[in-house]
Amino acid sequence: xxxxxxxxxxxxxxxxxxxxxxxxxxxxxxxxxxxxxxxxxxxxxxxxxxxxxxxxxxxxxxxxxxxxxxxxxxxxxxxxxxxxxxxxxxxxxxxxxxxxxxxxxxxxxxxxxxxxxxxxxxxxxxxxxxxxxxxxxxxxxxxxxxxxxxxxxxxxxxxxxxxxxxxxxxxxxxxxxxxxxxxxxxxxxxxxxxxxxxxxxxxxxxxxxxxxxxxxxxxxxxxxxxxxxxxxxxxxxxx
Numbered sequence: 001x002x003x004x005x006x007x008x009x010x011x012x013x014x015x016x017x018x019x020x021x022x023x024x025x026x027x028x029x030x031x032x033x034x035x036x037x038x039x040x041x042x043x044x045x046x047x048x049x050x051x052x053x054x055x056x057x058x059x060x061x062x063x064x065x066x067x068x069x070x071x072x073x074x075x076x077x078x079x080x081x082x083x084x085x086x087x088x089x090x091x092x093x094x095x096x097x098x099x100x101x102x103x104x105x106x107x108x109x110x111x112x113x114x115x116x117x118x119x120x121x122x123x124x125x126x127x128x129x130x131x132x133x134x135x136x137x138x139x140x141x142x143x144x145x146x147x148x149x150x151x152x153x154x155x156x157x158x159x160x161x162x163x164x165x166x167x168x169x170x171x172x173x174x175x176x177x178x179x180x181x182x183x184x185x186x187x188x189x190x191x192x193x194x195x196x197x198x199x200x201x202x203x204x205x206x207x208x209x210x211x212x213x214x215x216x217x218x219x220x221x222x223x224x225x226x227x228x229x230x231x232x233x234x235x236x237x238x239x
Contacts, residue, residue: 001018001034001036001049001051002030002231003025003028004016004025004031005018005019005021005022005025006018006021006049006067006069011068013048017069017072018067018074020073020074021067021074024053024115025055027053027054027055028052028053028054029051029052029054029062030051030052032051032052032084034049034050034051035049035050035084035085035086035087036048036050036086037086037087037088037093037097038088038095038097039068039088039096039097039108039109040094040095040096041070041109042131042225044070044071045070045095046068046069046070047069047070047227048050048066048067048068048069048077048086048097048108049066049067049068049069050065050066050083050084050085050099051065051067052063052064052084053065059081059090061081063078063081063082064079064080064081064082064084065077065078065092066079066081066083067102067121068084071089077109079099079101079106079108080101080106082101082102083099083100083101083106084100084101085099085100085142086098086099086100087099096108096109096110097109112115112146112222112223113147113218113223114222115148115222116220116222117218117219117220117233118218118219118220118221119216119218120213120216120217121156121212121215121216121217122156122215122216122227122229123213123214124156124157124158124210124212124213124214125212125213125231126211126212127212127213127231127233129235130211130212131211131238131239132184132235132237132238133209133210133211133235133236133237133238134173134209134210134211134212134213134233134234134235134236135209135233135234135236136155136157136206136207136209136213136230136231136233137205137206137209137230137233137234138203138204138206138231139153139155139203139204139206139215139229139230139231140201140202140203140228140229140230140231141153141167141201141202141203141215141217141226141228141229141230141234142197142199142200142202142226142227142228142230143199143202143224143225143226143227144200144203144224144225144227145169145195145196145197145198145199145221145223145224146197146201146223146224146225147194147197147221147222147224148168148169148194148195148196148219148221149168149169149194149219149222149223149224150166150167150194150219150220150221151166151167151168151169151202151217151218151221152164152165152166152167152217152218152219153165153167153202153204153215153216153217153218153221154205154215154216155206155207155208155213155214155215156208156213156214156215156216157208157209157210157211157212157213157214157215158210158211158212159209159210161208161216162206162207162208163207165204165206167202167203167204168192168194168202169194169195169200169202170192170193170194170195171193171194171195173193187224203230206231206232209236213231213233215229219233
């Protein structure tokens with residue numbers, strides 16, 4: 001990893017791996033050392049690079065983040081803004097990663113049940129016809145859950161983002177007359193029950209239009225895997 005990207009050396013041939021991160025490199029502070037290591041995530045061996053980044057989008061400050069790579073894909077993690085050092089260690093036959101923040105040592109990517117803030121943003125997609133305006137009708141997210149998960153989603157286009165759609169795999173209760181029952185606590189607030197584990201399809205009507213459409217998903221839930229983003233849309237006018 002250098003000022004221009006991340007490269008792989010195979011024999012005598014170099015190839016660039018970090019095209020998807022090109023927009024990040026101008027904001028990386030290379031006066032600070034870059035540390036890297038390997039880690040198993042969901043039993044997939046990944047490479048993680050830890051560097052200081054001038055975050056002008058979320059925190060408007062410099063902080064340490066990690067770029068994690070596998071199968072020609074990248075995603076970013078945050079283990080605390082001051083996680084300066086990381087390293088890999090073999091432990092009971094598995095590669096694990098530790099990090100140091102101040103005088104504290106942490107085992108990273110270790111707790112799959114802790115609630116964390118996550119954000120997934122798709123590209124703005126032409127949906128096979130970039131010159132046609134698209135009217136979004138519905139969207140869906142397929143996920144595999146280890147516990148109930150709540151998702152907040154916006155439908156995006158080149159003109160802006162929709163209001164937030166809050167989605168959950170809720171359980172509906174019915175009596176023996178097939179009438180829906182509501183649960184109310186002692187503050188007269190309706191209680192919602194989250195569903196179980198396994199496959200879940202989150203879906204909603206959508207209000208958005210544009211030449212390009214995409215989704216932004218945020219969540220504070222733990223232990224879920226997003227499998228697919230889905231769109232239903234209509235093609236409208238050209239140009």
